[in-house]
Amino acid sequence: MRKQIAAANWKMNLTVQQAGALTDELMNAGLQLGTDQEVILGVPFPYLSLVRGKLGDTPQFYVAAQNCHTQKSGAYTGEVSVDMLQSLEVSHVILGHSERREYFNESPKMLADKVDICLASGLKPVFCCGEPLAIRESGTENAYVEAQLRESLFHLGVEQLTGFIIAYEPIWAIGTGKTATNEQAQQMHAHIRQVMRNQYGEALANSISILYGGSVKAGNAAEIFAQPDVDGGLVGGASLVAVDFTAIIRGLKK
Ligand code: 13P
Numbered sequence: 001m002r003k004q005i006a007a008a009n010w011k012m013n014l015t016v017q018q019a020g021a022l023t024d025e026l027m028n029a030g031l032q033l034g035t036d037q038e039v040i041l042g043v044p045f046p047y048l049s050l051v052r053g054k055l056g057d058t059p060q061f062y063v064a065a066q067n068c069h070t071q072k073s074g075a076y077t078g079e080v081s082v083d084m085l086q087s088l089e090v091s092h093v094i095l096g097h098s099e100r101r102e103y104f105n106e107s108p109k110m111l112a113d114k115v116d117i118c119l120a121s122g123l124k125p126v127f128c129c130g131e132p133l134a135i136r137e138s139g140t141e142n143a144y145v146e147a148q149l150r151e152s153l154f155h156l157g158v159e160q161l162t163g164f165i166i167a168y169e170p171i172w173a174i175g176t177g178k179t180a181t182n183e184q185a186q187q188m189h190a191h192i193r194q195v196m197r198n199q200y201g202e203a204l205a206n207s208i209s210i211l212y213g214g215s216v217k218a219g220n221a222a223e224i225f226a227q228p229d230v231d232g233g234l235v236g237g238a239s240l241v242a243v244d245f246t247a248i249i250r251g252l253k254k
Pocket of ligand 1: 009097169173174175176177213214215216234235236237238
């Protein structure tokens with residue numbers, strides 16, 4: 001089975017004390033992950049080391065940064081490189097979140113460069129895509145998302161993309177409480193997998209995990225994750241509450 005993944009995106013939330021307490025609660029929740037299940041905690045830069053330390057060598061639990069720079073080092077005041085992340089034993093990086101595309105002007109080319117430097121360093125991207133409301137209302141969401149994949153991923157080879165993680169996050173569903181319906185999620189996830197199949201073949205398409213993001217909650221996670229092409233979720237608000245996020249993790253396909 002493809003990896004089934006519950007990924008948290010804490011965004012710019014929590015104090016260090018709260019981050020530590022939340023991680024402790026997750027680690028003490030008695031979660032029993034199946035062999036194909038993973039949990040990824042996408043935490044703010046200042047807390048990466050703390051959270052990584054708390055996870056220790058717990059299998060199938062990983063820490064992600066929420067961004068990285070395109071260069072390995074240099075005069076880029078305020079930025080964080082993949083080498084720094086690696087030195088903290090961070091394994092994943094969330095890339096291309098709609099908030100970074102919109103508020104920080106991250107272009108498809110910049111994201112392609114970030115994907116490249118992550119892969120070259122052995123860090124795994126969680127590559128986000130998803131359409132704004134106007135695109136959904138115009139009925140052109142499939143072409144929009146396909147272009148996002150093409151522009152930032154299609155320069156890569158099959159080997160680099162095997163087991164890759166894509167997160168589909170319709171912008172109209174992020175933080176709004178307006179989750180995509182199970183059918184809308186399944187339809188787009190099947191489309192994304194078909195786009196990858198057309199470009200890279202069946203084996204590659206079946207190896208990638210496609211996560212749904214946008215108002216995933218404890219009460220709706222299991223039914224969304226049950227859709228055949230949904231391989232888990234990327235969770236914002238509900239990942240900040242231990243009981244909610246543990247319930248979401250328990251909703252992953254077994
Ligand atoms: P919410 O779960 O708060 O809607 O956020 C989704 C998201 O943007 C995760 O990256």
